[in-house]
Amino acid sequence: MAKIVGVVTTSHVPAIGGAIHKGIQHEPYWKPFFDGFPKIREWLAKVKPDVAIVVNNDHGLNFFLDKMPTFAIGAAPEYKNADEGWGIPVLPPFKGNEDLSWHLAESLIGDEFDMVTCQEMVVDHAFTLPIALLYPDMKWPISVVPINVNTVLFPTPSAKRCYALGQAIGRAVEAFPQDLKVVVIGTGGLSHQLEGERAGFINKEFDIRFMDSLTGDPTWATQYTDRELVKHTGTQGIELLNWLTARATMSGKVTELHRNYHIPISNTAAATMLLEHAA
Amino acid sequence: MKSPHISIPGTTIFDGSEARRGYALNKMCYSFNEKANRDEFLKDEDAYCTKYGLNAQQRAAIAAKNVLQLLAAGGNAYYLAKFGGIFGLDMQDIGAQQTGMTKDEFKAKLVAAGK
Numbered sequence: 001m002a003k004i005v006g007v008v009t010t011s012h013v014p015a016i017g018g019a020i021h022k023g024i025q026h027e028p029y030w031k032p033f034f035d036g037f038p039k040i041r042e043w044l045a046k047v048k049p050d051v052a053i054v055v056n057n058d059h060g061l062n063f064f065l066d067k068m069p070t071f072a073i074g075a076a077p078e079y080k081n082a083d084e085g086w087g088i089p090v091l092p093p094f095k096g097n098e099d100l101s102w103h104l105a106e107s108l109i110g111d112e113f114d115m116v117t118c119q120e121m122v123v124d125h126a127f128t129l130p131i132a133l134l135y136p137d138m139k140w141p142i143s144v145v146p147i148n149v150n151t152v153l154f155p156t157p158s159a160k161r162c163y164a165l166g167q168a169i170g171r172a173v174e175a176f177p178q179d180l181k182v183v184v185i186g187t188g189g190l191s192h193q194l195e196g197e198r199a200g201f202i203n204k205e206f207d208i209r210f211m212d213s214l215t216g217d218p219t220w221a222t223q224y225t226d227r228e229l230v231k232h233t234g235t236q237g238i239e240l241l242n243w244l245t246a247r248a249t250m251s252g253k254v255t256e257l258h259r260n261y262h263i264p265i266s267n268t269a270a271a272t273m274l275l276e277h278a279a
Numbered sequence: 280m281k282s283p284h285i286s287i288p289g290t291t292i293f294d295g296s297e298a299r300r301g302y303a304l305n306k307m308c309y310s311f312n313e314k315a316n317r318d319e320f321l322k323d324e325d326a327y328c329t330k331y332g333l334n335a336q337q338r339a340a341i342a343a344k345n346v347l348q349l350l351a352a353g354g355n356a357y358y359l360a361k362f363g364g365i366f367g368l369d370m371q372d373i374g375a376q377q378t379g380m381t382k383d384e385f386k387a388k389l390v391a392a393g394k
Contacts, residue, residue, distance in 0.1 A: 015369070060357045064309045065298055085311045086364025152357055154294040195346065195356040198289030199374040200385060202392035231287045235356065263393025264386075267370045 002100070002176035005047050006257075006277075007250055008040055009186040009214075009243045010133060011270040012056070012126045017088035020132060036260025036272040037133050043257060043274060044134055049183035051097050052142045053104075053169065053249070054127050055242040056187040057151040059084070061124035068153050069116035071165060073108070074146035075101035079123045091128045097143035100176060104145060107172035113165050121146060126239075130187045133272075142183070149245060151188070151238050159229065160222040162241045166248025173249065186246025188239025190261075191232075192268035201234045202269045207261065210240060211273060214247050215256050236268075243273075253278035293355045301353020304341075307331035308358035317365050346377050 016033070019025060025034040061084050063069065079094045105117050127146055132138055147169070150156055157165070173182050190210065193201040210233075213220035221229075221244055229238045247254075258274040291297060298305075307328065310316040320327040328338050340348035344366065349359050363373055375385040 060309055060355075060361065061312060065302065065305055065355075083312055083314060084364075085317070085361030152293070152355065153298055154292050193290070194360070194370060194373065195350055195377065196289045196291055197347070197377060198287070199377045200388050200392075202389065204392060227285050227287070227292060230290065230292065231285060235290060235292075264389035267374055267389060269392070 002173050002178055002180040002182055004170060004173055004249055005049055005181045005183055006043070007184045007186065007246050007275040008130070008134065008273070009246060010036075010130045010272040011189060011265065011268055012129045012187040013266045013268050013270060014084070014086070014088050014125045014129070015266045016129050016133070017125055020136075021089045030265075032262040033260070033265050033270045036258075036262070039258045040134060040272070040274050041136075044183070047181065047183075049142055050180045051100055051145065051182045052131065052185050053145045053147060053173070053182060054130070054185045054187065055147045055149060055166075055245045056126040056130075057149050057239055057242060059124050059126060060152065062118075062122045063148070063152075065153060068150055069148065070150045070157050071113060072116040072118055072148040073101060073105055074121045074144075074148075075105060075117045075119050076121050079121055079127070079144060079146060081124070081128045082122045084124055088125060091132055092138055092140070094123065094131070094140055095143045097145055099178065100180070101145050103176050104169065104172050107175065108165070108168050111168045111171070113168055126187050130185050134185075147245070149241050151236075151241060154226055156226045156238060156241065158222075158226060159224055159241060159244055162245040163219060163222050163248045166245040167251070169245070170249035170251055184246045184249045186243040188242045189233070189237055190240060190269045190271045191234050191237040193234030194236055194267060196235070198234075200267055202263055203233055203237070204263065204269060206232045207269050207271060211259060211261070211271065214243070214273065214275060215254050218244075218247050218254070247275065250275065250277060255279075291350055297353050297355070299353075301355060303332045303334065304337040304349070304352055304354050305358040307333065308354070308362045311361040311365060320365065346373055
């Protein structure tokens with residue numbers, strides 16, 4: 001049977017792609033962020049996941065406002081990255097896991113989460129950069145299943161609904177008959193706001209409270225509506241919904257193996273966490 | 280159920296009403312994912328905006344490259360970022376422009392948020 005071996009969450013700021021491309025990870029501006037990853041890479045080398053379920057939000061590469069799914073799941077044999085318009089390098093394609101995708105679609109829709117299924121999907125920085133941070137040689141040893149959460153057009157799904165979706169993904173994975181080790185990656189956040197007179201908004205106190213909640217009190221953030229999350233974390237800080245969905249895939253007691261938090265990377269409070277089932 | 284419509288200073292929630300107003304502008308900016316379209320825009324900005332049916336407010340905001348005006352015309356940050364990319368503007372340039380700060384002042388504000 002398949003099993004979730006852990007959850008990794010990380011910010012996905014586009015400029016990270018530029019820093020990787022230029023090889024400037026050790027420069028003073030970038031080091032405090034990239035230093036968050038060696039421990040997670042060691043864990044990955046030890047645990048050796050077979051598949052990554054990547055909970056992320058498209059930023060106008062695959063989806064436009066003509067058709068904007070609240071929740072979508074990739075069911076493609078391969079996922080390509082593409083030009084997003086502002087020049088960060090395109091990363092190598094990712095091998096899909098169609099068996100797991102369709103199993104998840106069956107199970108989630110059966111569980112009344114009406115996912116949009118996508119047999120073709122391009123993936124943007126929200127998907128590619130977190131994986132590149134985990135596997136810097138960019139020879140991906142994992143196959144992938146993207147889960148997309150709308151954080152572009154309001155209303156977004158509620159935090160409560162995202163949490164429930166994560167729980168349903170967790171149940172579906174545990175019921176998948178193949179022996180697979182699954183890592184769930186939640187991308188984006190934490191607090192940041194790109195637009196308006198409030199651009200540059202960051203809320204360290206809220207971010208820390210949120211990260212603290214993920215081990216012992218994981219439904220804490222579900223008390224907030226989408227607009228309230230914007231108030232507390234910024235218009236893009238609401239990407240914490242991806243973190244919450246990813247976290248909720250783990251049932252039982254969860255332990256924090258690692259965390260990193262640094263302000264700022266670009267306009268963002270950049271954060272990374274590694275969670276595992278408690279022994 | 281709590282009311283979803285709280286007011287957040289300096290913030291426009293991109294909801295259905297914004298999406299309706301901004302559709303043509305956002306559709307044009309979405310097209311900038313492709314280099315051929317970025318090149319076509321740069322070659323003849325007016326013709327490109329006409330092709331996407333921008334209204335006068337949207338057209339003026341594009342001409343001014345003014346982010347607050349683009350937002351006021353229904354633009355969404357994610358699509359506008361693709362427009363900004365054409366001119367090599369990064370997020371600190373865009374943040375500085377919207378907050379009336381210099382880029383250095385804006386960057387200092389970000390660093391201060393981490394203290």
